[in-house]
Amino acid sequence: MQTPAPLEEYVRATSVADAIAQLEKYGEDARLVAGGHSLIPMMRLRLARPEALIDINDLDELKSIKVEGNEIVIGAMVRHREVLDSPLLFEHYPIFRECEKVIADPVVRNRGTVGGSYCQADPSEDLSALGSALRGSVVIQNSTGTRTVPMREFHFGPYMTQVGDGEILTEVRFPIRPGAGSAYEKVERRVGDWAVTSVGTFVVVKNGVVEDCGIGLAAVGAEHFCVPAAEEFLIGKAPTEENLVQAATLAAEGCNPSSDQRGPADYKKHLAKELTLRALRRSVQSSQGA
Amino acid sequence: MTAVEEAPLSPAGNPIGFGNMKRVEDQRFIRGEGNYVDDVNLPGMLHSAILRSPYAHARIKSIDTSAAEALPGVVAVITGKTLEGIPRPSLLGDNFAWMPTLSYDTQAVLATDKVRFQGQEVAFVVATDRYIAKDALELIDVDYEQLEPVMDAKKAMEPGAPVIRDDKGQTDNSITDVHGHKTWESGNAIGTAEAIAQAENDPNCVVVTQEIMYPRVHPAPMETCGSVSYLDKVTGQLTMYTTSQAPHAHRTVYAMVAGLPEHKIRIISPDVGGGFGNKVGVYPGYVLSVIGTIVTGKPVKWMEDRGENLMSTSFARDYHMTGTIAATKEGKILAVDVDVLADHGAFNGVAQPTNYPAGFFHIFSGSYDYPHAHCKVTPVYTNKAPGGVAYACSFRITEAVYLIERLVDCLAAELNMDPAELRLKNLLRPEQFPYTSPTGWEYDSGEYEKTMRVAMEIAGYDELRKEQEEKRARGEYMGIGFSFFTEGVGAGPRKDMDILGLGMADGIELRVHPTGKAVLRLSVQSQGQAHETTYAQIVAHELGINPEDIEVVHGDTDQTPFGLGTYGSRSTPVSGAAAAVVSRKVKERARQVAAAALECSPDDLEWELGRWFVKGDKERGKTITEIALLSHGSLELPEGVEGHLDATAVYNPPNLTYPYGCYICVVDVDPGTGQVKVRRFIAVDDCGTRINPMVVEGQVHGGLADGIGMALMELIAFDEDGNNLGGSFMDYLLPTAMECPTYELGETVTPSPHHPIGAKGVGESATVGSPPAVVNAVMDALAPFGVRHADMPLTPANVWRAIQGNPIRVDMAVE
């Protein structure tokens, strides 16, 4: 049995403001706990040893999925499972369902949250690839107010984000793009494993031309989980196989994977191209203007 | 021998004999009411934790435990130095710092001079709870001087390689067994070499050589290892609750290690949450819990966490094999020669019969009829965890079967011959049994072709090949893989087989109470094999007592007779035979009692299930229940006939039993990503008489999942610095239901001629037989790319690299 290090305090926050107040009270040794599926395993291995845990599971204001104007808004405490099952998200972007289906396993999905996933900022985080592909943004709140940060500026690097001490991520927002097709591709060694490589894309095809597109990649060392050069190449061009291959090649070139037990770097680079191509093809097919 | 017939049903609906019966054990397991070692809590019990080495190879310069000792709640901190100071009144060394392994090597209980693998035991903390014990580990200051580790078995024997076992005065990393041998050979070296040389010069023959690695894997039972030990100072009795597959063997080893009188040691193995060979050996942690209770006078619990289990306890395989197979161009196999480099880790801790230092690997000639076979195994030390024979491997038959089944497929590829046809050409024929293999094993019985045809029939083999052809034309890659395996299980005949001098026979006791209810006491130890169910069925089959009226007792050395435990699929072949034999003794006694009651000669009585009756007068008879009461009553018994209805037996098997089977795997491979999908798996097993077909199928299902796991994802790899890269379930991948297809099982029944009920072992058949079927299927799928072999595990990366012509060295970190 694993045995976490001693914990001084455990508090259940009653509101976002309360959570922020508690964070300020305990300082840098405090951590928020959402689904706990990243934090608790790290505590069990004593890789994380916060002195205070502030539980945000009671914050109902962070638990909804809704449309606000031209944006989809997902609360930080929405569980993977709810994203997977949401007809609203599926209607706008099938990629949500495709992506969630391959995140972890049902046990993890039942508890793990959207906010926790983004704040954990694992370089293999699937939602990060999705968020970067859709060019979403996150809303961060502290005692002085809120700010909105584009997903492509959110990460400083592996496990490092713009969420500072005394701050909480409250929601993530995604622009609605009528007619967009989207798809998610992931290679894992086994169901429930983190990605060897995964790629999410959306494409809007209008009048035979790619009007807009996004490509997000996880686990391959792409800065901010994206390779803008590949997108820029494709926008304004016809979605021919040749162009998709070229975009996929550019995407792979923009990655910098490292070798590990999931596979050697050359393989991951190959996958970046192969999966980008597959995701783009399906996105094009399902784009309503195509 | 007993044919398989429908058994009548008991009032509870159970077969009075063989047939499907729900597992008695499931009542408690499904309700979460099992009782495992970690559930044991004794009054005043203390907890413990082990400090483990972060390095694979380092000299210990000093250890400072003062801060740990000062932590409130810490009761004792024990290091190798402490152990060196405890004199041991035994034949096996003079202090507690070292202990014997099951292969006559020594292993450090706590490191004194050097650490020799990452995760090795360095210090032991006893505290009032396990959190404090873990906190204290962080306060122990060990000053290490790092040494160059030896992680690559191939480099271990190079001149100048760092010497791992300098404690033994070694000057290289070779291993010498108890007989003084540094290599282990079997078969006819000269005959085999000549046959291969001849084939090489014969235009009508081919010779194929292939390097084949069986990488290091781990048994990974869901319950990790642990123990609760209590030495009662008043009675001098040591009671130990422990996760053991072999409680009696463990008791004897503790008597030897600790110098404690054996009659004062009681080992209790309550429910054991999976073993797969992982719980055969004696680990430092077990010994430390004993030392903990000796030092503190209180019960001490030691329980590993997952990482400790994966990093420090018995691994399996790690065999680097090179096989050469010679055959005629028509596909008649002529000879097989094998050279093996065996990585045994830092201590030779392999659990296997003494005379078989390479386990039963020497059975590698397989299921085929050819005259010449030879192998040479060279064991080496490396800076990896010790262990070796573990994980449902039938003492390394897993490696043997993988080798020959891969070689046969490589040969088929070379000959451009259908692998099924090649196998059918070479399978042993029924009239050859009992068959003595070129390496000296006597296979007891088999109708191999029949079994293979049943498997091909279920698979729809011809249609599968057609489908494959069509798919290839479309650029889709499907593969069909065969494996035909023969195992030798049920160790074993006492004259040949022992572990640390303990013969591999098994005792048993059967007592029938006055009301006809019975208690059967076993020496073997279930870890999920359903002994409480199937052993009752054996007695029911022999005596006609309802299975629900038979209590099966195991897992407590004070309550059961001596025997060597459960591993290597030995329970049914050895202890199962003992159950039949002891039942027959009781039946014979019952006959004497019945004869006295019926006032006739025992010779005039005839048996039908559950009843002796007078020949020719079926009405006149006594049931076993009636006889039970009579035997305990006042009935006058003839001279020489004892009262009561109980008996004991010790079964010394005349030979191993040789279960076999044919497996067919169908896979789809995505060459763009390297992903393998196991679409179908057909398994036809012949394990002789099936006591409980449902239990047999359960064992086969589990073994197939194991095999798919090893073939596709399981691996304990290391980096060059000696870091273990498989120390959690995030890194050491076990297959889930998503990776396993719905199995298609079949059976043939060829009873063992020498086993009292014709049964053979089956616990490991599927683990042994399935990996080559999966790998052969993937290689078949990749044939258009010119790929003939790739090492397990066939992860997407490995498959993709194989397609590119760049295989990965799987046992070391990538690149």
Ligand SMILES: Cc1cc2nc3c(=O)[nH]c(=O)nc-3n(C[C@H](O)[C@H](O)[C@H](O)COP(=O)(O)OP(=O)(O)OC[C@H]3O[C@@H](n4cnc5c(N)ncnc54)[C@H](O)[C@@H]3O)c2cc1C
């Ligand atoms: C076995 C397993 C397999 C997995 N496989 C995958 C996979 O394949 N793909 C994948 O993408 N993920 C995977 N995950 C991760 C999973 O998605 C996690 O649940 C998720 O990454 C973290 O979400 P959580 O709610 O559990 O966060 P927690 O563990 O509660 O928190 C994680 C971190 O985020 C911080 N945090 C949480 N919420 C907020 C907030 N609102 N504001 C600021 N900080 C916050 C916490 O303080 C903590 O540092 C896996 C996890 C497990 C255990």
